[in-house]
Amino acid sequence: MESAVAARTVDLCKVYGQGDAAVAALDHVSVDFYTGEFTAVMGPSGSGKSTLMHCMAGLDSPTTGQVFLGDVELSALNDKDLTRLRRDRIGFVFQAYNLVPTLTAQENVELPLSIAGKKPDKSWFDKVINTVGLGPRLHHRPNELSGGQQQRVAAARALISRPDIVFADEPTGNLDSVASAEVLGLLRTNVDEYQQTIVMVTHDPVAAAYTDRVIFLADGKAVRELRKPTVELIIEELRVLTAEAVAGTAAEA
Amino acid sequence: MSGLWRVTWRNLFARKLRLILSATAIVLGVAFVSGSFIFTDAMGGAFNGIIQGSTADVEVAPKGATDFDSQQDFRTIPASVAEELEQVPEAGSVHPFNQVLTLYVIGKDGKVVGGNGPPGLGITDVETRSVTGNPIVEYVDGEHPMGVDEVALDVDTAEKAGYGIGDTVRFVAPGDQPELSAEVVGLVEFGDGSLAGATLALFDARSMQELFFDGRDAYSGISLNAAEGVSQTELRDAVAPLLQGDVKARTGDAVVEAGEEGLEEILGFLNTFLLVFAAVAMVVGTYLIINTFSILVAQRSRELALLRAMGASRRQVNRSVLAEAFVVGLIGATLGLAVGYLLALGLRALFGIFGLDLSDADFPIAARTIAVSYGVGVIVTMIAAYLPARRASRIPPVAAMRDEVALPETSLRRRLIVGVVMVVAGVGLMIGGFAGEGSTGLLLIGLGMLSILVGVSLMSPVIGRPLVEGLGAAYRRVFGMVGGLAGQNALRNPRRTAATASALMIGLTLVALMSILGQSASASTDEAVESTLTSQFIVSNVIGSPFSTTVAEQIREVDGIETVAQFRQAFPEVGGSVAAVGSADPEDLTAALDLPMAAGLLSQLKPGTVFVNQAAAEGQGYAIGDTVKMKLQGATVPLKVAGVFPAGAALPADYLVTHDTFRKGGLTPLDSLLFIVKEDSASTAQIRTAVDEITKDLPTVTLKDPSEFAEEQKEQIALFLNMIYALLGLAVVIAVLGIVNTLALSVIERTREIGLLRAVGLSRRQLRRMIRLESVIVAVLGAVLGVVMGVAFGIALQRAIADQGVEVLSIPWIQLAVFVVLAALVGVLAAVLPARRAARLDVLKAISTQ
């Protein structure tokens, strides 16, 4: 599959701390994310998945290396331009605490547009709202919604402004399998029907199997990738990865 | 240290900012309390110094004539008495002297020095030693004055007036000559420190008598210093047999004691006055503390639930919160003491406007001040933290497992009921207060207002809601999503918004109340002057102190003048409390004023009778035929009530007597006001020119027409009002800090939400605006509630004191509107720091905050 690159990193490094205490959360990572593709990022805890998301979304700045969103190099932007970029071209879904508690579900969905002072495109808005499938609960506050419903609202919010790319960090981490399936279905639909680009961090092979491609991180490095993943393939890859890690630590010792 | 204490302790110091914020309310409240005490102590110290420093071993004087709180007295002791005293072997030295209290120095710039309350002393140049052992005055430069053309001034006055040795100084004088001039030949210092703003001019003995005592060879008093080894009592006992009539000898210690008693009373009054404002500040501060602790408890509810889950008892949780409050109270009180000292210096400046000069005074921090400060600081904090602590102890342990913890809150309905009960009780107290008398009545009114205010603040989450919703809707229209979010934020925790607004409400209620009373008093003055004055001119002294009767005599000589009604004033004790008493000639007064008598006839005012102001008559229960006991310069004079005149006439007096009564009481005749009636044919302009010529050398004594006279009185009202505003200002400052505090804590509380908003593209500027708008809602809510309450109280109080001279209700709507607009601006200012803090939050850290 040869399509345009929506976002990419070039030799991206992120080091926390200094001297002996320095931790390379990302170690020369160069990956491309393609337009209209649903990508999963997997790896053991502490492998740098969240850090990668944050750097790519302009929430955190790389130590060295570059992040491109389309043709725009993020480190060249000041805070104001980054904010605007996030507002107009990036969508987010977090693991928890995704919604503004004082706003209704519908208002939460509209939030990025209203921050930008734009009116939602009626037909697009209806489509997104339809896919969320909240119906009459649209006018409820987040604390009156279930976790799965809240995450679907958060996903809709990330999609409403038709961003170039949506980043989701463990969006199903707090959900049971049924609610997870609802959220993942929603994301998948958007990729299939509207060519939305989505990058999702997950620990769950079942969730990762919804995607087109899985990138595996280990110790801050992009070590492997898998196209057209299935649950079995993913579990196999993770097993290999863990084995290598154990071998690595054994070798070090 | 047990685990729980350690948690408490860590909590306190891990969050220094919160600690400081919650302590600010205490700091300011305690500062007001300690500042009041420090200031009155300083003032007491200064005046004690004056009393002691001006009292000799034994003082001989007509009873009540030369006391600390006496007025100008013209009774004298014949010179022969002084000569006899010279023969007493126990007397080391005898110093007869004359004194006047209204000899004001006119500075080089033509303005009167001091004179805005403190006396202008003119005293015989004597070499008396005071009870402290120091000479009463010490020459620092020049020589003793000789003759009526020479004078010695105290150095402070000379400096303020801009005079040096050899210069000619002019005076406004109380004697036959309304103005005097003399060459400065000596400069003196008061032996014991400062004169606190009083001015001192010394003439030689003979000149004092010639200038101010009709040239009689007689003295106001005689100071005696004891011979070696003679005690005060021995000297007094040796002197006493030589004295006759009401001339008495008193030991220096007795004089000092009497003076200090008089002083205590004045200081006590002042202290109470200041402490009322301190109490207001404290009540406002209490709201702030309750709010702060409620928020802190809410933010820590997860942690507290965890402690409960691990086995901490309710009591332990409760106590750990109270312990935190205790520490905050201690720290707040300590800082409050320090700030109080600064505040006392601020009060010095404020009272300096009224002529009280304490620039040389000590500002001591007495043990009592420290004890009260810590007591008030700690107790108020603990009381304020009690409710949040109780709520903290009710957090169920299971809350630790939940994502969002909702604190158990009392229902709004219960608050509403309690609020209504308090309002009703408050109204009852106020009604009782209006019916009651004197200070109990005032206390009841005050308590009633407090009860109503607390009741309204309890109800304000409910009654303020429409306003908040209205503002929120308006915001949404004008500012879009950011405005909508701000409105929602103000609504999401109605109790918090209401408590924050309530603090401002209390401050603004009082400010609005005072502005209504002030405006009504001004309007009533206009009304009174317009309806009762029939004279065309008034001569008065801008600074309110009396002037020589010669002015009236000279004006009578002017062509075209029909009547000059002289009005004099004194402030003696009447029926146990100090009152304003006026004296006038009834016939002249009838010509000058149209006094609609409430009872009796104006012509009934005769020697031995008194007219009573309607307000005083009602307050004290006097009716025609009753006897009023008036204490004039030590002697108690019985007077028969012959008439009741309405309050709010142009006469500034509670009681009215004839000049004769004052004269018999020993008061020196000095005029306070002259009402001038011209002949019908006379030209106004000519009379003006002629009178101006007479008063041209007296910078403070001027001719006014009735409207100018009203203006002058209204300026006094405005000056007093501004002082009250300055004192209430602190309560408003505390309330504003409350907004800052609550916003800052809310920002901390909403860190993750703010992070989320920033992540999805809210710009820093939009974020700041959101917080600013929320702040404005709170401020406007407080201001609107405050103004509404202020208007309600203002109308009630004006009705209640209508018969005391404030007959006209006048509400300064524009000013009240300005208050609300100012409050909105204050809201903008209050949001500056919290908004900046929020805007600075690192987005990444914010969203990952637990």
Ligand SMILES: Nc1ncnc2c1ncn2[C@@H]1O[C@H](COP(=O)(O)OP(=O)(O)OP(=O)(O)O)[C@@H](O)[C@H]1O
């Ligand atoms: N702010 C920080 N300061 C220091 N080190 C950090 C910081 N944030 C992350 N790290 C370190 O960087 C590494 C990568 O962290 P990251 O959060 O990206 O891991 P992750 O793959 O998202 O893990 P998980 O699956 O547990 O969420 C870890 O070793 C972590 O300890």
Ligand SMILES: [Mg+2]
């Ligand atoms: Mg992570």
